[in-house]
Structures are given as structure tokens and as C-alpha cells.
Amino acid sequence: MEVASKDVFKLIQELEEVIDSSSTGVFSSRKISIEKDFLMEKLNDIKIALPNQFKHADYVYKEKDKILDDAKAEAEDILEKTREYAKQKVSEHEITLIAEENAKRLEEESIAKAEELKEGARSYAVEMLKKVNSNIEKLNNIISNNIKELEEYDL
Numbered sequence: 001m002e003v004a005s006k007d008v009f010k011l012i013q014e015l016e017e018v019i020d021s022s023s024t025g026v027f028s029s030r031k032i033s034i035e036k037d038f039l040m041e042k043l044n045d046i047k048i049a050l051p052n053q054f055k056h057a058d059y060v061y062k063e064k065d066k067i068l069d070d071a072k073a074e075a076e077d078i079l080e081k082t083r084e085y086a087k088q089k090v091s092e093h094e095i096t097l098i099a100e101e102n103a104k105r106l107e108e109e110s111i112a113k114a115e116e117l118k119e120g121a122r123s124y125a126v127e128m129l130k131k132v133n134s135n136i137e138k139l140n141n142i143i144s145n146n147i148k149e150l151e152e153y154d155l
Helices: 008-021 036-089 093-152
Strands: none
Touching: 008 036, 008 093, 036 093
16 A cells, blocks of 8 residues: 555554564563664654645645535525526515525525535544644654663663
8 A cells, every 4th residue: 555545543553553562571561672664664654644634634624615615606596596487487476575585595504504514624624633633642652652761771
């Protein structure tokens, strides 16, 4: 699988699996031994994959505007078609009022749905960024602990 398309969470999970399956030190059950090259490769893979995750979250966030614009255009189109139909077919005031109310209701429903989609996209982007941030913090803690252990390790 190409690194750029790998999910950051999958890469982190691979690191966790390696950590869980690594052999412990002779004198300490809390210290493990991991090949530096392997660890550096996985961290590099995460660095490569992270921008793609950010791009995806940004795309979802930006797409909300298109959804809102499409919904507004559709609402305007429905409203315009309803008005034209009412003028062509009926001249009675009561039926015209009903058609305008229906068009307005459809427009409001479309706008509400677009706002709901916009908020969902924003929430998704925020949630993804929080997850990415949390995983980066976890990785930083793991790396800091490994560095500390290596510094404390007597040869």
C-alpha cells in the first residue's frame, strides 16, 4: 500500500502492535527494544500521511459551501418554477398564496438541510483534527519515553 494513502490511525496501530509485541529488557519489564530504523520509517510514514488526512478534512470542510450553494440554487429554482406554474394555471388569489407558502416552505427546508450538512462537515473536520492531534500527542509521549529509556540505558 502506498504510504500517502495509508490511514494515519492504521500507521499508529502498526506502531502500537510492534510495541506490544516487542521483547522486554532483561532487567526491566517496562523497557522494550525496537529497531531504530523501523521506528523512524513508521514515523516518516505518519509524517507523509498526515498532510493527506488534513487535506481530506479541509476538502470536507470546503465542500460544505458547495452543498449550501447547491441547496440554495435548488430552492430558488423550485420557488421560481412554483411561481411560474401558479401564474400560468391559476389566477385565484387563494391558490397563489398556497403555492407561494409551499415554495417558501421548500426554500426554508432546503436552507435548513444545507445548514445541517454544513455543520456536519465542520463537526467532522474538527473531530478528525482532534483525533489526529490526540494521536500525535500519543506518539510524542511514546517517542519521549523511548528517548528517556535510551538515555538511561547503561551499556
